[in-house]
Amino acid sequence: QVQLIQSGSELKNPGASVKVSCKASGYSFTAHSINWVRQAPGQGLEWMGWINVNTGTPTYAQGFIGRFVFSLDTSVSTAYLQISGLKAEDTAVYYCTRDRNDIEFDYWGQGTLVTVSS
Amino acid sequence: QSMLTQPPSVSAAPGQKVTISCSGSGSNIGSSYVSWYQQLPGTAPKLLIYDNYKRPSGIPDRFSGSKSGTSATLGITGLQTEDEADYYCATLDSILRTGVFGGGTKLTVL
Numbered sequence: 001q002v003q004l005i006q007s008g009s010e011l012k013n014p015g016a017s018v019k020v021s022c023k024a025s026g027y028s029f030t031a032h033s034i035n036w037v038r039q040a041p042g043q044g045l046e047w048m049g050w051i052n053v054n055t056g057t058p059t060y061a062q063g064f065i066g067r068f069v070f071s072l073d074t075s076v077s078t079a080y081l082q083i084s085g086l087k088a089e090d091t092a093v094y095y096c097t098r099d100r101n102d103i104e105f106d107y108w109g110q111g112t113l114v115t116v117s118s
Numbered sequence: 119q120s121m122l123t124q125p126p127s128v129s130a131a132p133g134q135k136v137t138i139s140c141s142g143s144g145s146n147i148g149s150s151y152v153s154w155y156q157q158l159p160g161t162a163p164k165l166l167i168y169d170n171y172k173r174p175s176g177i178p179d180r181f182s183g184s185k186s187g188t189s190a191t192l193g194i195t196g197l198q199t200e201d202e203a204d205y206y207c208a209t210l211d212s213i214l215r216t217g218v219f220g221g222g223t224k225l226t227v228l
Binding site: 035037044045046047049050059061062095100101102103104105106107108109110111 | 120150151153155157162163164165168169174204206208209210215216217218219220221222
């Protein structure tokens, strides 16, 4: 069965970096793009962008340009989200999702809570 | 503020029907498919509806979707207490080539 398994919760100091992993299984990894979605505490879902798993080309939503980087390791069917220069407002649950067709997310990771606090 | 507008909350009694609206524009809902997601407390969202009205395998036919012009609607009939959740619409903005979610609607089953 299709699964997206994300890495565990992280507690980071302001200014630090974090790398969240999303390991896919149960399907051909290169058949679907991976999107990332953020959910701040008590807030709604926010689309961060996506990565083309065939070319490795990332596309970022407007508010996620600069400190956010999407990457891949296709040899282990894993996508990554790296955030640098962490700020308190980056505290959120980050989800990876499989896109079946242009912003239609049929499988989701369990979410990774990133907490930024000193 | 999202480009897709949903009511913050809706409520209805068990067994009743509820609809949740999602209003956008010609560059998003008006020109792209709409999908709907259910998020139970403390869990990841789950796809309920794709391609405006289609249901993934395992989603009961109590859930339905429709689209007209620049608005979409999620319908839920025969409400059950386990339907209490947050519901989100989503679509592609065809001009910006970005994804967009609605602000979410909290469903309370009284």
